[in-house]
Amino acid sequence: MNQRYPSVLLENAVNELATLPGVGRRTALRLALYMLRRDEGYAERFTSALLALRKEVKYCRVCHNICDNEMCGICADPRRDQSIVCVIENIKEVMAIENTGQFHGVYHVLGGIISPIDGIGPNDLEIDSLVERVAKGEVKEVILALSTTMEGDTTNFFIYRKLSPYQEVAISQIARGISIGDEIEYADEVTLGRSIINRTRFTINEE
Amino acid sequence: MNQRYPSVLLENAVNELATLPGVGRRTALRLALYMLRRDEGYAERFTSALLALRKEVKYCRVCHNICDNEMCGICADPRRDQSIVCVIENIKEVMAIENTGQFHGVYHVLGGIISPIDGIGPNDLEIDSLVERVAKGEVKEVILALSTTMEGDTTNFFIYRKLSPYQEVAISQIARGISIGDEIEYADEVTLGRSIINRTRFTINEE
Numbered sequence: 001m002n003q004r005y006p007s008v009l010l011e012n013a014v015n016e017l018a019t020l021p022g023v024g025r026r027t028a029l030r031l032a033l034y035m036l037r038r039d040e041g042y043a044e045r046f047t048s049a050l051l052a053l054r055k056e057v058k059y060c061r062v063c064h065n066i067c068d069n070e071m072c073g074i075c076a077d078p079r080r081d082q083s084i085v086c087v088i089e090n091i092k093e094v095m096a097i098e099n100t101g102q103f104h105g106v107y108h109v110l111g112g113i114i115s116p117i118d119g120i121g122p123n124d125l126e127i128d129s130l131v132e133r134v135a136k137g138e139v140k141e142v143i144l145a146l147s148t149t150m151e152g153d154t155t156n157f158f159i160y161r162k163l164s165p166y167q168e169v170a171i172s173q174i175a176r177g178i179s180i181g182d183e184i185e186y187a188d189e190v191t192l193g194r195s196i197i198n199r200t201r202f203t204i205n206e207e
Numbered sequence: 208m209n210q211r212y213p214s215v216l217l218e219n220a221v222n223e224l225a226t227l228p229g230v231g232r233r234t235a236l237r238l239a240l241y242m243l244r245r246d247e248g249y250a251e252r253f254t255s256a257l258l259a260l261r262k263e264v265k266y267c268r269v270c271h272n273i274c275d276n277e278m279c280g281i282c283a284d285p286r287r288d289q290s291i292v293c294v295i296e297n298i299k300e301v302m303a304i305e306n307t308g309q310f311h312g313v314y315h316v317l318g319g320i321i322s323p324i325d326g327i328g329p330n331d332l333e334i335d336s337l338v339e340r341v342a343k344g345e346v347k348e349v350i351l352a353l354s355t356t357m358e359g360d361t362t363n364f365f366i367y368r369k370l371s372p373y374q375e376v377a378i379s380q381i382a383r384g385i386s387i388g389d390e391i392e393y394a395d396e397v398t399l400g401r402s403i404i405n406r407t408r409f410t411i412n413e414e
Contacts, residue, residue: 004305006280006298007273013260016253021241022234033298034228035261036273043261046223047254053220054242054250066214066243073213091213091240098211 010036062133064109064126065094074098074106081105083140087130087159089113089152093145105143108133113146113155122158130159134166144173175200217243269340271316271333272301281305281313288312290347294337294366296320296359300352312350315340320353320362329365337366341373351380382407 005011010032017028035043059065060072063085067073074080074094084105088094089112097103110125133139142163146152160171177195178187187195212218217239224235242250266272267279270292274280281287281301291312295301296319304310317332340346349370353359367378384402385394394402 004302006301007260007264007275009256009260009264009275010273010298012256016256019249019253020238022237027229029299029302030229031227032257032260035257036264036298038261040261042226043258046226047258049216049219049223050239050242051250051254053214053216053239054245054247057214057216057243066217068214068216091217091243092236094213095211095236 060109063107064111064129065107066091079104083138084143085130085133085139085141086143086145088145089147097145105141108142110146110155113149113151114158115151125155127159127162131162134163134169139169141170141172144171148176267316270314271318271336272314273298286311290345291350292337292340292346292348293350293352295352296354304352312348315349317353317362320356320358321365322358332362334366334369338369341370341376346376348377348379351378355383 005014010029013032013035014025014028017023017031018025020028023031035046057066058068058070060067060075061070062075063072065072065074069076075082081104085108086097086103086105087108087110088097089110091109094107094109097107108126108130110127110130112120112125114120114122114125130142134142142159144156144159146155156173163169163171175198176191177198178184178191184192212221217236220239220242221232221235224230224238225232227235230238242253264273265275265277267274267282268277269282270279272279272281276283282289288311292315293304293310293312294315294317295304296317298316301314301316304314315333315337317334317337319327319332321327321329321332337349341349349366351363351366353362363380370376370378382405383398384405385391385398391399
């Protein structure tokens with residue numbers, strides 16, 4: 001669509017909005033016109049919130065999750081078990097696991113996974129800092145909770161090897177299996193196969 | 208989703224992004240995290256383009272289309288026929304019609320349509336300025352190109368009445384009928400009925 005814009009300002013705004021993931025030029029135009037319809041205060045609040053996020057955000061010096069201070073709320077919480085560290089790819093996974101309310105340990109945010117195609121190697125990730133954390137001797141278990149993809153598996157293996165000198169530390173991974181609510185008939189073979197191999201004792205959930 | 212955010216800055220950014228039309232909280236989070244992954248220069252360019260749009264945009268003093276100067280490029284273009292004025296709801300329709308390359312007149316942007324439910328009356332729209340434009344005596348035809356909705360029809364009728372003192376001005380509306388490429392079988396009755404009543408002479412399109 002070789003659109004002619006009535007204003008360079010509009011065109012610039014559309015160009016910038018269209019850089020967002022999942023936003024095409026048509027949606028970008030709709031968003032730009034929405035911005036025009038709202039008052040100036042709205043545009044100021046909107047842009048300053050985004051700019052503040054980018055410029056002022058801090059990363060927890062322990063787990064590298066984003067936060068507003070030196071240390072994130074989870075690492076600073078005395079009720080959390082500092083000896084269990086869940087290794088995840090990014091902030092979104094921290095939020096997803098926190099929402100389950102099932103995990104009471106702490107996290108380690110890698111900031112991505114090893115992906116040669118995207119040019120992301122081990123040194124681009126917070127792997128060394130994970131090893132340092134473990135080397136301090138206070139961690140008893142490291143839970144690997146990365147995506148079940150080739151990149152995730154590669155990263156899991158790399159971390160596993162890096163942590164192998166610390167034999168007193170248990171390394172686990174989150175359970176893979178049939179999603180709750182899923183029909184077995186439609187599960188893929190690999191997942192179904194794994195779910196049989198990794199079967200667990202049958203219990204009545206009395207929650 | 209009662210999401211807990213690891214950072215107030217992130218939460219603020221998500222809140223602002225989620226005010227955009229069609230953007231839910233999940234998408235807003237994705238956009239905010241994208242903003243975090245990009246460099247600071249990106250966030251600066253992005254936000255300043257939006258802020259500049261909202262703060263510096265001008266409206267053409269003739270047709271009320273948005274523009275960068277006192278008068279828009281279309282009104283200022285000597286090749287455009289100033290005697291044919293196409294009345295449209297908003298900037299997007301100007302862009303849509305301009306993209307067809309079929310219209311060589313000028314526009315009049317109402318800035319909306321009469322909609323009692325949304326509290327938009329004739330005085331909130333650029334109707335008086337349209338009448339003034341016509342009263343100057345240089346307009347020969349006014350083309351009504353508003354949505355085929357009750358609000359559009361109401362607005363059309365209101366403008367028609369307001370312009371009725373200027374009998375030398377032809378008032379037309381864009382053709383309604385079966386869209387090109389549409390199958391007649393699936394056309395709605397009203398459109399099909401209108402397309403029969405407003406039939407045109409058959410011509411071979413030799414373009």
